[in-house]
Amino acid sequence: MTLSIGMLARRAGAKVQTIRYYEQIGLMAEPIRTYGGQRRYEEDAVKRLSFIRHARALGFSLDQIRNLLELADDPKRDCTAADSIAREHLAAVKAKIAALNSLKRELIRMVDCCDGTDTAHCRVIETLANHDLCASPNHEPVQ
Amino acid sequence: MTLSIGMLARRAGAKVQTIRYYEQIGLMAEPIRTYGGQRRYEEDAVKRLSFIRHARALGFSLDQIRNLLELADDPKRDCTAADSIAREHLAAVKAKIAALNSLKRELIRMVDCCDGTDTAHCRVIETLANHDLCASPNHEPVQ
DNA sequence: CTTGAACCTACATCTATTGTAGAAATAAGA
DNA sequence: TCTTATTTCTACAATAGATGTAGGTTCAAG
Numbered sequence: 001m002t003l004s005i006g007m008l009a010r011r012a013g014a015k016v017q018t019i020r021y022y023e024q025i026g027l028m029a030e031p032i033r034t035y036g037g038q039r040r041y042e043e044d045a046v047k048r049l050s051f052i053r054h055a056r057a058l059g060f061s062l063d064q065i066r067n068l069l070e071l072a073d074d075p076k077r078d079c080t081a082a083d084s085i086a087r088e089h090l091a092a093v094k095a096k097i098a099a100l101n102s103l104k105r106e107l108i109r110m111v112d113c114c115d116g117t118d119t120a121h122c123r124v125i126e127t128l129a130n131h132d133l134c135a136s137p138n139h140e141p142v143q
Numbered sequence: 144m145t146l147s148i149g150m151l152a153r154r155a156g157a158k159v160q161t162i163r164y165y166e167q168i169g170l171m172a173e174p175i176r177t178y179g180g181q182r183r184y185e186e187d188a189v190k191r192l193s194f195i196r197h198a199r200a201l202g203f204s205l206d207q208i209r210n211l212l213e214l215a216d217d218p219k220r221d222c223t224a225a226d227s228i229a230r231e232h233l234a235a236v237k238a239k240i241a242a243l244n245s246l247k248r249e250l251i252r253m254v255d256c257c258d259g260t261d262t263a264h265c266r267v268i269e270t271l272a273n274h275d276l277c278a279s280p281n282h283e284p285v286q
Numbered sequence: 287c288t289t290g291a292a293c294c295t296a297c298a299t300c301t302a303t304t305g306t307a308g309a310a311a312t313a314a315g316a
Numbered sequence: 317t318c319t320t321a322t323t324t325c326t327a328c329a330a331t332a333g334a335t336g337t338a339g340g341t342t343c344a345a346g
Contacts, residue, residue, distance in 0.1 A: 004343090006292060016293085017335060025333095036342045038293055047272060055271050058246055062333070072268045082267040083254060090250040097243045100236055103201055107233040111226060124225040125215045128198045129190065147312090149323060159324080160304060168302095179311045181324055205302070 002032075002040035012049035019049065027052060027066060060089055145175075145183035155192035162192065170195060170209060203232055 009016045022028040028048060031039045051072070055065045064085055071082045110127045152159045165171040171191060174182045194215070198208045207228055214225045253270045 004292075015335070018333085020294095021334060034342080036293085037295095038342065051272050056333090058249060058271075059243075068268065068271065071265070072272070077265050077268065079265040079267070082265050086250055086254050086267045090247065090254060093243055093247050093250060097240055097247065100202075100240045100243070104233065104236050104240065106201060107229055107236060111229050111233060122214070122220050122222040122225050124222070124229045125211060125220065128201070128211065129194050129215070147323075148325095158304070161302085163325095164303065177311080179324085180326095181311065199302085 002042060003045070005039045005041070008041045008045055008049060011046045013053050014049055022049070022052065025062070027062065027069070058089075059093060060085075064089060145185060146188070148182045148184070151184045151188055151192060154189045156196050157192055165192070165195065168205070170205065170212070201232075202236060203228075207232060 003011070005016050005019055008014075009019055019028060023030060028045065031041045031045065034040055048069070051069065052065055055068060056062075060068070067085055068082055071077060106127075110124045146154070148159050148162055151157075152162055162171065166173060171188065174184045174188065177183055191212070194212065195208055198211060199205075203211070210228055211225055214220055249270070253267045
């Protein structure tokens with residue numbers, strides 16, 4: 001039994017358009033079509049799409065996922081390569097957590113000092129207007 | 144003394160194109176022009192742009208910044224409004240940290256089990272292929 | 287055979303920039 | 317004043333990772 005794109009979407013937790021998008025960028029193979037031109041998928045497409053969605057949920061980029069899929073497709077899997085992609089991503093995640101934590105501290109500082117009575121001096125706005133806090137130029141915005 | 148767009152960029156830590164973009168979307172006012180058509184900025188543009196860049200560095204969206212700027216421009220500042228924007232953002236940051244922390248745990252689990260000798264069973268790939276880990280459909284990818 | 291849901295393509299939209307091409311303006315030095 | 321290097325100008329395209337839309341077709345059930 002084959003699956004329509006909508007059924008595949010439900011099975012793997014993705015939007016229909018997202019599947020077509022993945023096909024377009026070459027992450028999912030072009031499936032067979034009905035005489036009317038509709039896509040029909042085999043069971044293994046569910047696995048592949050689930051893999052992609054899960055990796056996305058873990059924050060891997062589509063490029064990283066493309067690499068992981070190549071490794072997964074390879075019969076003589078190179079575990080160390082997949083491992084290093086995951087490690088690299090782990091390091092990025094750790095760095096992002098650290099950045100967000102210092103961000104959190106600064107936000108708490110902004111928010112804590114404002115008791116709502118002193119409307120003339122708004123801590124939030126003053127903090128953002130304060131040049132010292134972003135003294136170094138060309139800092140990257142933390143997403 | 145007025146500033147060229149390049150000097151403003153250097154003073155506030157932004158790219159020239161970014162300034163033109165901010166003007167285009169109405170975050171920065173249109174400055175006066177020379178007879179030749181080049182932009183010339185007053186000193187206060189440095190402050191405003193620094194405010195924006197700093198807020199961006201703290202992860203505020205341009206829409207949030209637009210709101211903060213309106214509040215900052217208002218002579219009778221409503222501190223509580225700015226405060227609630229910052230609090231809202233703080234909550235989002237906290238949520239993102241929590242999501243990244245569980246992500247980190249899962250990545251560590253993936254990576255720790257692979258000692259590099261057992262190449263037949265790649266933990267990383269198997270974890271991603273495992274359906275159970277993302278059982279609920281329509282989960283949002285954590286950015 | 288009809289009807290409504292799902293599907294098709296192609297294009298636009300979103301965020302927040304960054305990069306490009308090709309032309310014009312400006313500032314500094316000779 | 318002339319030249320030249322740097323900067324600036326506009327307009328458009330690209331990035332990631334999808335999502336939304338319009339207008340039309342196909343499919344499956346009754």
